[in-house]
Amino acid sequence: MKKIGIIICGRYQNCGGGKCLRALKERAGGFSVYPPEEEVELVGYTNCGGCPGGNVEYVPHEMIRNGAEVIHLATGMVVGYPPCPRIKAFKDFIESRYGVRVVVGTHPIPLKYYTEHQKLSFWSKAMYELAPELFKDNEDVMRDYN
Numbered sequence: 001m002k003k004i005g006i007i008i009c010g011r012y013q014n015c016g017g018g019k020c021l022r023a024l025k026e027r028a029g030g031f032s033v034y035p036p037e038e039e040v041e042l043v044g045y046t047n048c049g050g051c052p053g054g055n056v057e058y059v060p061h062e063m064i065r066n067g068a069e070v071i072h073l074a075t076g077m078v079v080g081y082p083p084c085p086r087i088k089a090f091k092d093f094i095e096s097r098y099g100v101r102v103v104v105g106t107h108p109i110p111l112k113y114y115t116e117h118q119k120l121s122f123w124s125k126a127m128y129e130l131a132p133e134l135f136k137d138n139e140d141v142m143r144d145y146n
């Protein structure tokens with residue numbers, strides 16, 4: 001059993017989390033780090049609080065008190081326009097301050113976003129390094145998350 005928390009981008013604060021919950025069930029995108037046979041429980045879901053992400057300083061503590069062992073930074077941070085410039089800082093801070101693993105990515109990248117971002121030179125290299133799991137989904141899966 002693995003307990004996890006999700007932090008989404010504040011720009012999407014009204015998001016109901018449908019794609020993330022679906023991907024968690026399908027072990028797709030960032031959730032491919034868990035084998036299908038491993039039970040995973042979501043124990044926290046919130047947003048960063050809006051730029052510059054003030055919630056990131058405190059919400060991991062609340063999630064960890066609920067048992068979170070891994071915190072996912074949502075795919076919206078990776079594929080929003082513009083992508084969040086603080087992803088690496090969030091990951092480094094949470095891992096250093098709270099000692100839990102941070103995975104960048106939740107649901108698969110929707111194909112329409114992937115296609116657009118591929119045209120942006122700054123995006124692909126940095127994001128491949130930050131969120132390798134998101135680049136393992138094939139195009140059919142990405143299309144299904146459009």
Ligand code: SF4
Pocket residue numbers: 008009010011048049050051052053077083084085086
């Ligand atoms: S761009 Fe980054 S800091 Fe700004 S709202 Fe989104 S996740 Fe938060």
